[in-house]
Amino acid sequence: MxxxxxxxxxxxxxxxxxxxxxxxxxxxxxxxxxxxxxxxxxxxxxxxxxxxxxxxxxxxxxxxxxxxxHPAVVHAITEAAARGTSYGAPTEGEVVLAEKITALFPSIEMLRCTSSGTEATMAAIRVARGYTGRATIVKFEGCYHGHADFLLVKAGSGAATFGVPDSAGVPEGIAKTTLTAPFNDVPALEALFAKHGDDIAAVIVEPVVGNMGCVPPAPGFLEAMIALCNKHGAVSIFDEVMTGCRLSAGGYQGIHGLNPHMTCLGKIVGGGLPLAVYGGQRAIMEKVAPLGPVYQAGTLSGNPIAVAAALATLARLxxxxxxxxxxxxxxxxxxxxxxxxxxxxxxxxxxxxxxxxxxxxxxxxxxxxxxxxxxxxxxxxxxxxxxxxxxxxxxxxxxxxxxxxxxxxxxxxxxxxxxxxxxxxxxxx
Ligand SMILES: Cc1ncc(COP(=O)(O)O)c(C=O)c1O
The missing domain is CATH 3.90.1150.10 (Aspartate Aminotransferase, domain 1)
Structure with a gap:
């Protein structure tokens, strides 16, 4: 009560x-x-x-x-706020943060900051689609990747809690671009690739699921997912918004030496402020504007206060x-x-x-x-x-x-x- x-x-x-x-x-x-x-x-x-x-x-x-x-995080935030709350222009802190994250996550060669995990996964999928020229994506039942339309299909977390894993308001045409498979089921994923391999732009996964409760991957499941993506020219995306910096400073992938093509981070990486990240192989990230044709932007992306909280937090992992x-x-x-x-x-x-x-x-x-x-x-x-x-x-x-x-x-x-x-x-x- x-x-x-x-x-x-x-x-x-x-x-x-x-x-x-x-x-x-x-x-x-x-x-x-x-x-x-x-x-x-x-x-x-x-x-x-x-x-x-x-x-x-x-x-x-x-x-x-x-x-x-945490006193160090509060101090960093307070100091940053006194220097101005948002510039809409690049800062040294963003460079230091990107260098720090690429050092912690060897699979991330380039990255962008966003303001939420939802934006990070949404952008990663767009980039994967732009990179491959394909439309279809695969996600796993019960995994939650934020509330972008095409990711609210058989989603976990609040969507599962309230019995709306398939949200109203998502046009059928958009939902149709998302295929789903049971988590930990390699044969099911193989079957999807066998049928739709030429259309699949990306497979996105929570490497350890937090959003149906804590569910670890079966031995070999994530390796098989990456291998299938490699074989079929699709982009493997680890959504480490929850696990990144929590299971190790370099995420779940850091513990097991896994190398997804792309990774999304959020939550801890922002030190409790609205900051998230998507990134991955250089060749893929070079598709992002202004280098490439995939548009993604944000007024508050790389916000100096959030970056200060992020750096203070990462320094203590x-x-x-x-x-x-x-x-x-x-x-x-x-x-x-x-x-x-x-x-x-x-x-x-x-x-x-x-x-x-x-x-x-x-x-x-x-x-x-x-x-x-x-x-x-x-x-x-x-x-x-x-x-x-x-x-x-x-x-x-x-x-x-x-x-x-x-x-x-x-x-x-x-x-x-x-x-x-x-x-x-x-x-x-
Ligand atoms: C694995 C995962 N991905 C993405 C998100 C979305 O992040 P945000 O709530 O910051 O939009 C969440 C949020 O819980 C998450 O757990």
Whole structure:
């Protein structure tokens, strides 16, 4: 149950903002009740409108890997703002950022900054289409790549949460240019290439899916996807908006030495400000205007404040951070699994690094068909009981929870205790 001030704000918001929120999943529809309105955040803590403190496992849906209001990031933002908030002209910071990202991600030889992950994936697809001269794209069921028309086909995240994986307002002709296959299914992808190989411009994937809950790739799946793209002259696109800089400083591809043709980044790469990136092989990126014929632009792209936050954040992505995240991630995983077992509840815990999901289905979950078999009623009770214990867990079965540098072993241990109590309530329901 949310606090009275948040309930009042949500009622006011509902009169002037659709569903009372600026992004659907924030409305708590999948779990019931009223969302907590946030007044401030620090470290791993969020403070509600009434000042109550919550342990944050959403981290603004991924960006806050250093924790909220990290002093170095706040300092960088403040300093940058004092020098002016937007110039609409190039800056040294953008060059430094691009050099830093191309060093972290060897597969990215050139890149562009955008203001959101949606813009990054949308632009990457346009560039891939311009580069190949083909129209068709392939995505995987349950993967979410932002809200561009042609990517809202069998999409995960909020689209899956609200049962609108195929959004109204997307013309049939546009939706038809998107083919889908189940995640982790190489034969299905091979079959699409066998039938449409000459038309496929790009295949886009979340290398570790976060948007149907945390679902890792099967061994060899991503390698096969890249190989099929190579064989058929299509562009492989890793959407690392969520995983980039989270699973390692160089993303999931950095851990496994994978070389997609293009990559999209967002969330962490913008240090909590509106900044995202698309980039890839030089020959592909040279198609982008003014070098080439593919148009893409943005008034606030490479915004100096966002670039300052990005640089301050990237400077702090060291080995010690990822070791810490792995340690507390494992602690949370083991604790949640034990709590499921102790309460005799059918479920599974899936984790990659600091991304984790407790699915209310037997598991393992390897694709959207299995994820969507989860007992969302049980998840709603779990979420409500956690919130009542000041644990701010994602309000949907189909979202990953995130850990940050600011979460300590003690904090996670307390969350595990609370999760055990929440699961007891689920078992009793
Ligand atoms: C994998 C992935 N791609 C793209 C996006 C879209 O990013 P944005 O919300 O910044 O438009 C998201 C957002 O959650 C995402 O998780």
């Amino acid at each position: 949310s606090d009275p001030r948040s309930v009042e704000l949500f009622a006011r918001a509902g009169a002037v903002i659709p569903g009372g929120v600026n992004s659907p999943v924030r409305a708590f529809r999948a779990v019931g009740g009223s969302p907590v309105f946030i007044s401030r955040a620090e470290g791993c803590w969020l403070y509600g409108a009434d000042g109550a403190r919550y342990t944050d496992y959403i981290g603004s849906w991924g960006p806050m890997i250093l924790g909220h209001a 060291d080995d010690a951070l990822y070791t810490h995240l792995e340690t507390i991630g494992l602690q949370l995983e083991v604790g949640l699994r034990a709590a499921l077992e102790a309460n005799g509840i059918e479920g599974c815990v899936q984790r990659v690094g600091s991304m984790i999901t407790l699915f209310f289905t037997k598991g393992p979950v390897t694709n959207w068909g299995q994820a969507s078999a989860s007992n969302t009623g049980r998840f709603a009770i779990f979420h409500r009981e956690l919130l009542a214990r000041s644990e701010y867990w994602p309000p949907s079965q189909y979202e990953a929870a995130f850990l940050s540098a600011a979460h300590t072993s003690e904090i996670v241990a307390r969350t595990v205790v609370h999760a055990g109590e929440a699961l007891r309530a689920v078992a009793a329901s």
